[in-house]
Amino acid sequence: MPAPHDPQSARAARDARDRLPRDAHRGQPTLRDVAERAGVSAMTASRVLRDDPQVLPATRARVRAAADALGYRPNEVARSLRLGRGTGLVGLVVTNLANPFYSRLALGVDSVVGEHGLKTVIGNTGQDLEAERELLADLVARRVDGIIAVPAGADQRHLAAAVADGVPVVLASRPPEGFAADCVLVDDFGGAHAATARLLERGHHRIGFLGSPPAVHTGTERLRGYAAALAEAGFALDTHLVRQGQTEPRQATRAAAELLALPTPPTALFCSNNRNTIGAFRALREAGGADVALAGFDDFELADALGLPLTLVAYDTDELGRAAGRLLADRLHDRAAPTGPREIVVPTHLVEYGM
Amino acid sequence: MPAPHDPQSARAARDARDRLPRDAHRGQPTLRDVAERAGVSAMTASRVLRDDPQVLPATRARVRAAADALGYRPNEVARSLRLGRGTGLVGLVVTNLANPFYSRLALGVDSVVGEHGLKTVIGNTGQDLEAERELLADLVARRVDGIIAVPAGADQRHLAAAVADGVPVVLASRPPEGFAADCVLVDDFGGAHAATARLLERGHHRIGFLGSPPAVHTGTERLRGYAAALAEAGFALDTHLVRQGQTEPRQATRAAAELLALPTPPTALFCSNNRNTIGAFRALREAGGADVALAGFDDFELADALGLPLTLVAYDTDELGRAAGRLLADRLHDRAAPTGPREIVVPTHLVEYGM
DNA sequence: CTGTTAGCGCGTTCAA
DNA sequence: TTGAACGCGCTAACAG
Numbered sequence: 001m002p003a004p005h006d007p008q009s010a011r012a013a014r015d016a017r018d019r020l021p022r023d024a025h026r027g028q029p030t031l032r033d034v035a036e037r038a039g040v041s042a043m044t045a046s047r048v049l050r051d052d053p054q055v056l057p058a059t060r061a062r063v064r065a066a067a068d069a070l071g072y073r074p075n076e077v078a079r080s081l082r083l084g085r086g087t088g089l090v091g092l093v094v095t096n097l098a099n100p101f102y103s104r105l106a107l108g109v110d111s112v113v114g115e116h117g118l119k120t121v122i123g124n125t126g127q128d129l130e131a132e133r134e135l136l137a138d139l140v141a142r143r144v145d146g147i148i149a150v151p152a153g154a155d156q157r158h159l160a161a162a163v164a165d166g167v168p169v170v171l172a173s174r175p176p177e178g179f180a181a182d183c184v185l186v187d188d189f190g191g192a193h194a195a196t197a198r199l200l201e202r203g204h205h206r207i208g209f210l211g212s213p214p215a216v217h218t219g220t221e222r223l224r225g226y227a228a229a230l231a232e233a234g235f236a237l238d239t240h241l242v243r244q245g246q247t248e249p250r251q252a253t254r255a256a257a258e259l260l261a262l263p264t265p266p267t268a269l270f271c272s273n274n275r276n277t278i279g280a281f282r283a284l285r286e287a288g289g290a291d292v293a294l295a296g297f298d299d300f301e302l303a304d305a306l307g308l309p310l311t312l313v314a315y316d317t318d319e320l321g322r323a324a325g326r327l328l329a330d331r332l333h334d335r336a337a338p339t340g341p342r343e344i345v346v347p348t349h350l351v352e353y354g355m
Numbered sequence: 356m357p358a359p360h361d362p363q364s365a366r367a368a369r370d371a372r373d374r375l376p377r378d379a380h381r382g383q384p385t386l387r388d389v390a391e392r393a394g395v396s397a398m399t400a401s402r403v404l405r406d407d408p409q410v411l412p413a414t415r416a417r418v419r420a421a422a423d424a425l426g427y428r429p430n431e432v433a434r435s436l437r438l439g440r441g442t443g444l445v446g447l448v449v450t451n452l453a454n455p456f457y458s459r460l461a462l463g464v465d466s467v468v469g470e471h472g473l474k475t476v477i478g479n480t481g482q483d484l485e486a487e488r489e490l491l492a493d494l495v496a497r498r499v500d501g502i503i504a505v506p507a508g509a510d511q512r513h514l515a516a517a518v519a520d521g522v523p524v525v526l527a528s529r530p531p532e533g534f535a536a537d538c539v540l541v542d543d544f545g546g547a548h549a550a551t552a553r554l555l556e557r558g559h560h561r562i563g564f565l566g567s568p569p570a571v572h573t574g575t576e577r578l579r580g581y582a583a584a585l586a587e588a589g590f591a592l593d594t595h596l597v598r599q600g601q602t603e604p605r606q607a608t609r610a611a612a613e614l615l616a617l618p619t620p621p622t623a624l625f626c627s628n629n630r631n632t633i634g635a636f637r638a639l640r641e642a643g644g645a646d647v648a649l650a651g652f653d654d655f656e657l658a659d660a661l662g663l664p665l666t667l668v669a670y671d672t673d674e675l676g677r678a679a680g681r682l683l684a685d686r687l688h689d690r691a692a693p694t695g696p697r698e699i700v701v702p703t704h705l706v707e708y709g710m
Numbered sequence: 711c712t713g714t715t716a717g718c719g720c721g722t723t724c725a726a
Numbered sequence: 727t728t729g730a731a732c733g734c735g736c737t738a739a740c741a742g
Contacts, residue, residue, distance in 0.1 A: 041729050073496040078719035103458035141428040302657045433735035
């Protein structure tokens with residue numbers, strides 16, 4: 001039995017739309033208009049426009065002419081309803097499109113689903129869990145064919161609800177918690193481990209960690225990778241050097257500055273995502289010639305131009321989106337023969353800049 | 356009479372979707388299911404779920420309970436069809452979501468239209484004019500309520516066709532050509548003029564120009580601003596110093612390198628967008644200590660971190676998207692009382708980095 | 711206050 | 727080869 005939803009907020013969103021003018025008949029020609037002009041029944045017109053071969057070439061031509069003259073376009077809304085299929089739409093749920101990570105992801109998703117004749121509906125939640133809940137309910141109500149999501153927090157019950165409603169969900173960059181769904185992950189642990197190990201090789205062992213809030217899966221996995229590398233080298237994790245919770249560069253700059261101001265400051269920093277790396281970079285620059293090594297997860301444009309050595313964990317962000325799109329497309333075609341949930345892990349590699 | 360469309364490609368896209376499984380009844384509960392469970396007619400259930408006051412509290416409660424138990428969500432597809440209104444979707448047509456300019460624009464658009472209960476469908480055309488034509492036809496067929504577009508080229512007949520079909524179109528960053536539509540522009544001329552004047556003030560007069568293809572409105576406007584500033588200072592435009600056509604940083608790097616290799620190279624470069632500025636930056640860096648001043652249109656993240664003086668024409672990209680969203684939302688509400696096309700110009704200002 | 715009828719635009723089914 | 731009836735899920739307009 002599907003969980004009851006919150007009807008308040010979802011209805012509020014609908015109401016806003018319902019206030020649009022009632023008269024909205026835009027005079028787009030319908031199948032009947034085409035049929036009349038061609039002197040045939042709507043049914044025949046429908047057949048012609050769907051390339052049904054069972055039509056006399058002569059009538060076919062007449063219908064085509066009529067359709068072109070009228071500028072007819074089939075109403076996809078009516079088609080969706082009639083065919084009982086979905087809408088040909090895929091919902092994409094992200095927290096912040098302004099972050100290049102998410103826009104690349106969106107690009108990858110859209111390119112793949114586009115090849116399957118699907119379009120992408122974006123939903124930007126701005127880290128707001130409540131907004132995310134409403135968004136998901138709305139996407140389900142709109143009968144999207146599937147949803148690709150990067151949930152903002154650890155609570156994924158709204159995603160589970162969508163799955164229970166029969167909507168295929170693919171998670172990107174986070175694993176499903178408490179329900180079955182396909183997902184595409186980045187090798188968070190491995191990448192963070194490798195970057196930290198690289199810093200250790202260079203003789204650092206007081207390595208600070210800057211990361212996203214603990215509720216974010218990538219953040220904690222990358223923290224685990226960092227901690228594991230330290231442990232393997234025989235160094236205990238010093239919680240004074242760990243700062244989680246930064247979502248924006250500005251916050252990261254502040255957190256990094258605090259670490260640098262410690263009595264025994266770290267000699268290197270590892271940042272769990274591009275926002276934190278950029279923030280830490282600014283802190284280092286403000287600190288003047290602080291001789292602190294910098295490493296981070298996520299490659300980004302102009303990383304090579306910052307004028308300081310930088311070790312980054314790189315991976316193919318577009319591919320992350322494309323893989324998610326492929327998983328979803330597979331589900332849509334194979335609904336009859338469902339396989340178990342699939343998990344794809346995108347590999348990472350280290351890149352060195354400015355050396 | 357609307358122009359006849361190309362039925363081939365549009366149909367091809369539909370066909371891909373039509374190959375999805377036929378059985379797709381996802382068993383989502385319908386209004387009738389709710390009504391039956393509550394022991395009322397579908398009509399009464401409908402009324403309750405739309406907060407129609409004309410219902411006995413007791414029945415209202417029964418219906419609510421039934422809906423919750425079933426996890427009922429109104430089918431927005433059916434609602435759209437029945438109400439003859441749009442779909443609550445806005446089409447956003449851009450060339451490259453990976454360019455921060457477009458992702459910020461998308462964010463701005465989505466935030467505003469979201470407040471009106473609308474969702475954004477993205478269409479990334481990758482500079483492909485043919486893809487853009489198909490995309491527009493598809494959006495119209497899907498009965499989006501409106502379209503916000505940054506057309507890739509000078510040919511806007513497909514946009515005019517959408518307008519002729521009664522779909523409100525708002526252009527962002529380009530003016531309409533040959534038809535009436537609202538638009539939001541950046542002060543291209545003024546910004547380019549100001550940046551070039553700044554370079555002239557500093558004693559430069561051999562100033563190279565790097566820009567997008569001539570078909571792109573912003574590129575030519577910004578070229579005009581650059582040329583005007585030169586002319587006002589008494590310098591003729593030297594076409595050897597003008598390189599148009601670069602879309603990606605890599606191309607811009609090459610073009611910049613060519614300018615720098617001229618017998619009498621420019622002493623400064625003005626770039627008409629962020630892609631060209633970043634490309635030119637790399638060329639300067641590769642050229643070693645080349646003492647060439649750099650200016651460009653568009654602010655971008657890390658522009659302050661490049662370690663060289665940089666003059667940028669900045670403006671509020673999010674606001675560009677938000678303004679476009681507002682224009683569209685206004686149209687949707689005011690369809691009854693149409694005003695003439697509106698044009699909004701977003702102002703620019705100069706920022707100096709690395710000095 | 712509640713139910714019936716009808717139809718949005720299209721496509722499946724069956725009959726002609 | 728073509729057409730008429732019916733229904734997808736929902737709601738406006740009118741009963742009762």
